[in-house]
Amino acid sequence: MSIRKSNSTNTLNEFYLDDRCTLNKVLRIIGKRWVSEVLVLIKQDVSRFSQLKECLNGISDNVLSNVLNQLVKTQLITKEIFNEVPLRVEYSVSSSGLELVNVMHDLCSWGKNHIPYEVRILPTYGKNTQSLMLDKDSNS
Amino acid sequence: MSIRKSNSTNTLNEFYLDDRCTLNKVLRIIGKRWVSEVLVLIKQDVSRFSQLKECLNGISDNVLSNVLNQLVKTQLITKEIFNEVPLRVEYSVSSSGLELVNVMHDLCSWGKNHIPYEVRILPTYGKNTQSLMLDKDSNS
DNA sequence: CTGTATCCGTTAGGATACTG
DNA sequence: CAGTATCCTAACGGATACAG
Numbered sequence: 233m234s235i236r237k238s239n240s241t242n243t244l245n246e247f248y249l250d251d252r253c254t255l256n257k258v259l260r261i262i263g264k265r266w267v268s269e270v271l272v273l274i275k276q277d278v279s280r281f282s283q284l285k286e287c288l289n290g291i292s293d294n295v296l297s298n299v300l301n302q303l304v305k306t307q308l309i310t311k312e313i314f315n316e317v318p319l320r321v322e323y324s325v326s327s328s329g330l331e332l333v334n335v336m337h338d339l340c341s342w343g344k345n346h347i348p349y350e351v352r353i354l355p356t357y358g359k360n361t362q363s364l365m366l367d368k369d370s371n372s
Numbered sequence: 373m374s375i376r377k378s379n380s381t382n383t384l385n386e387f388y389l390d391d392r393c394t395l396n397k398v399l400r401i402i403g404k405r406w407v408s409e410v411l412v413l414i415k416q417d418v419s420r421f422s423q424l425k426e427c428l429n430g431i432s433d434n435v436l437s438n439v440l441n442q443l444v445k446t447q448l449i450t451k452e453i454f455n456e457v458p459l460r461v462e463y464s465v466s467s468s469g470l471e472l473v474n475v476m477h478d479l480c481s482w483g484k485n486h487i488p489y490e491v492r493i494l495p496t497y498g499k500n501t502q503s504l505m506l507d508k509d510s511n512s
Numbered sequence: 513c514t515g516t517a518t519c520c521g522t523t524a525g526g527a528t529a530c531t532g
Numbered sequence: 533c534a535g536t537a538t539c540c541t542a543a544c545g546g547a548t549a550c551a552g
Contacts, residue, residue, distance in 0.1 A: 241546060242522060245405065245430050250492065254483035255408055255476055260493045263403025265385065265525070268395055281534050290385050292526050297535055306487070318533050319532080328486045335482055336395055338475045343394035346468040347446070352390065353400045381526060382542065405545070421514050432546050437515055458513050459552080516551070523544080531536075 261306055266291055266299050268336060271325065274309055275333055279322040308332060401446055406431055406439050408476060411465065414449055415473055419462040448472060 249256040262268055266288065273287055285296055300323065303309040308329035314320040325333070347353075389396040402408055406428065413427055425436055440463065443449045448469035454460040465473070487493075 240522080241430060242544090245545080247492070248429055249405065249409065252409065253412075253480060254487060254489075255480040256405075257487055257491070257493050258479050258483035259399075259403050259408060263399050265389065265396075268399060269389065269392065272393075289388055290381060290526095292528085293535070294527080294537085295525060298525085300535095306493075313534095319535095321534060328482075331486070332482055335475070335478045338478060339398050340393060340395040342468075342472055342475055343398035346471070347394060347397055349394075351397070352387070353397050353446075380542080382524095385526085430546095432548085433515070434517085434547075435545060438545090440515090453514095459515090461514060514552085516549105518549085519547085521544105521546085523542100525542090526540085527538105528540105529536105529538085532534085 261302070261308075262332070262336065264299070264302070266295060267303065270296070270299050271303060271308060271329060271333060272336075274323050275325045275330070279324060281321060284323075303329075401442070401448075402472070402476065404439070404442070406435060407442065410436070410439050411443060411448060411469060411473060412476075414463050415465045415470070419464060421461060443469075 246260075250260075262271070269288060270284060273284055278284055278287055281296065281300075284300075285291060285293070288296070300309070300311070304311050304323075307326055309323050309325050312322045312324070314322070386400075390400075402411070409428060410424060413424055418424055418427055421436065421440075424440075425431060425433070428436070440449070440451070444451050444463075447466055449463045449465050452462045452464070454462070
């Protein structure tokens with residue numbers, strides 16, 4: 233049920249962009265919420281489901297599970313299952329994942345240099361494009 | 373109308389992540405569809421609305437407009453309005469935007485090295501996480 | 513020509529309950 | 533403990549009409 237991706241414009245555009253440049257694929261992987269955080273946490277040896285959940289305030293099981301699966305599928309992390317009594321699973325970052333983390337570091341540096349800390353990125357598609365960002369009239 | 377961003381978990385999580393690391397802000401800017409493409413095109417001197425639209429197969433006015441506004445607000449590009457008869461507007465990439473483009477290049481390189489060309493990134497949140505990706509062969 | 517406003521479908525992302 | 537399945541909602545992304 234629920235055909236996840238119809239062949240309507242939305243999807244077509246996605247394909248179009250994917251073909252246009254690999255960058256779009258990359259961004260669709262790491263551009264999703266939580267993904268970068270999870271990746272970095274695992275790199276810092278937070279390797280178990282429950283630990284990750286603890287670190288990530290407010291993430292729900294479902295979402296964490298999806299993110300992990302996504303990362304495994306794209307081979308940014310690997311999953312190791314230990315058939316022990318209380319069942320243990322550990323994730324670790326692959327070499328390709330490590331490379332990616334490095335680039336993300338650059339990205340982060342850029343952000344620190346060019347986005348004021350207090351700025352909120354609220355994309356606000358559509359009409360009421362009120363910007364809570366970068367126009368700090370507020371001499372707060 | 374339509375409070376665009378309630379203070380429900382969704383938004384709270386976003387704030388949480390933004391506070392956690394600047395990287396999340398960066399990714400929310402450039403992780404949106406078309407954004408990277410538009411940025412790169414403008415860098416290549418495709419500086420006008422209609423030209424951009426021509427280059428970007430299938431983007432609609434609304435969306436292009438939003439993307440441009442977003443980029444202007446985050447100061448990745450600048451907008452120059454010429455009060456001529458048929459009204460001319462030109463966009464150009466700012467210095468900070470140029471820096472970002474460079475990092476995005478690295479990101480793209482990573483992708484070219486680590487994502488097979490034919491792979492489709494269809495995140496498929498939710499249940500039926502069938503992967504159209506990275507498990508080719510899969511003679512299910 | 514260069515957009516903005518409105519409306520609308522799809523999907524990402526979350527809450528919850530339940531399984532191995 | 534480590535997840536998956538189901539359902540739900542807001543927001544993204546798009547079409548269209550219209551305004552400056």
